[in-house]
Amino acid sequence: MRRVWRFLGRWIGWLLVAALALQLFFLGRIAAMAVFDPASTTFQRSEAWRLATGGDPWRWSQTWVPYESISPHLKRAVIAAEDASFFTHRGVDWQALESARERNARRQARAQARGTTARLVGGSTITQQLAKNLLLSGERHMARKGQELVLALMLETLLSKERILEIYLNHVEWGEGIFGAEAAAQHYFRKPASRLNAHEAARLAVMLPAPKRYQRNPYSSYLNQRTHTIVARMGAVQLP
Known part of the structure; x- marks a missing residue:
């Protein structure tokens, strides 16, 4: 029995060392982002592989632009649509998470009564979304969600709010093979991201929860109504 406990103790010890090493790896990656622009995210690499092996023509568009070359309208629109408390929280908005949980429970109950599928809402902050897309896989389980929260806190500790928003806006998906504000502005409005007006910026922000779906019908009645709300x-x- 003692041998069993010693064996289990060694394995637990090695698991703890591996977990610590992984956190240090993530910490180093994030610290480097204070100086170097990340070339790609985990999500982008998985999308690139899917597109390359899917048999369809290759479509990919992304151009990094600095923070000051992105329209202030787009920054305000994305914050208004995705994370209203972005400049005040420290990576996680616990109140938003609880509100999302309650709304999803109500939606699921109504959908179950009708025999349909509920469309769930998220309560993740911009920082959490960036953490997930930058460094994590697309799998959904409690361990990955916990890691996402840890990474969000790392991002907020090591990077400024402006840097977090800059990286997010340069890597977020805006359609099939369309990544970043510059690619989205060129694709949908044939202009650079620096010249987006308030209405154009709001329309792009509204697309973010489901960019591939909205790409197929970018002028739907829902998008039009939601765009006016975000404007x-x-x-x-207020941007700092």
Whole structure:
């Protein structure tokens, strides 16, 4: 029995060492992002592989632009649509997570009563979304969610809010093979990201939860209505 306990103790010890090494690896990657622009994210690499092996023509568009070359309208629109408390939270908005959980429970109950599938909402902050896309796989389980929270705290500790938003806007998906604000502005409006007006910026921000779906119908009645809502909210977003 003692041998068994010693064996288990060694394995637990090695697992703890491996977990610590992984966190140090992530910490080093994030620290480097304070100086170097990340060339790609884990999500982008998985998408590139899917597109390359899917048999369809290769479509990929991404151009990194610095923070000051992205329209302030787009920054305000994305914050208004995705994370209204971005400049005040420290990576995780616990109130938003709880609100999302309650809304999803109500939606699931209504959908179950109708025999349909509920469309769930998320409560993740921009920082959490960046953490997930930058460094994690697309699998959904509690361990990955916990790692996402840890990475969000690392990002907020090591990077400024402006840097987090800059990386997010340069890597977030805006359609099939369309990544970053510059590629999205060129694809949908034939202009650079620096010249987006408030209405164009709001429309792009509204697409973010499901960019591939909205790409197929970028002028749907829902997108039009939601765009007007985000334009109205953008005035309350103050950029530092």
